[in-house]
Amino acid sequence: MADGADLRRMALALPGTTEAPHFDRAAFKADRIFVTLDSSERTANFKFTPDEQEFKCQLAPEVFKPIDNGWGRQGWTTAMLAEATPDDLQAALEMAHAHAVGKPKRKRSDGLVSGSSSGAESRW
Template sequence: MTPEDVRRIALELPGATEKSHFGKPDFRVRDRVFATLPEDGNAVIKLTRDQQEVMCGAETTVFRPVEGGWGKQGWTRVMLQAADEPTLRSALVAAWRNTAPVTLRKAFDLAGG
């Protein structure tokens, strides 16, 4: 997968917009960041600690906690070259759900997302 795939999938999610976070592209829902594209060609997503543990344990070549305090808050690096589209989409949807307000999440669930 590529940063352009991240952009395409992220912007398909309800209410998602692209902005900039410290000069790097990020993706937000209601102005809250759920994913970023750092310069290294990978992605970083906002997971819960439990989600991070499961994903990093199940897909060790795809997911890694971000180093330091951000990683302890659930921020997780997605190694795009090792990811396939269903895995990337699932991870981005999880990050979006963790960030989106309840009303938007419910509307997305009702629409079959």
């Protein structure tokens, strides 16, 4: 079985990945956040496409479950780390990471940039 230390090690090994605080979680991002780890290091939330989410949840329902809110409909999926194998984590991390790389920040109609990792928005 896997744990938070496994997820952290594997995530940070992916190209361009950094770790930063994100509310009560640790966020791992390349150009965008692709996975977060809860403070107890028991669960992680992955950003999949809705189709990938459905696939992962059918493949390993004891590991992956859609988040039960609006974020879940966008593909955010909770993984129970104690139920996951290292191979489950590696495959999920690679899948989520692929969508986070090369995503440019979006300019809003008011000229501000959205997608800032710090939560601050800038015109620059």
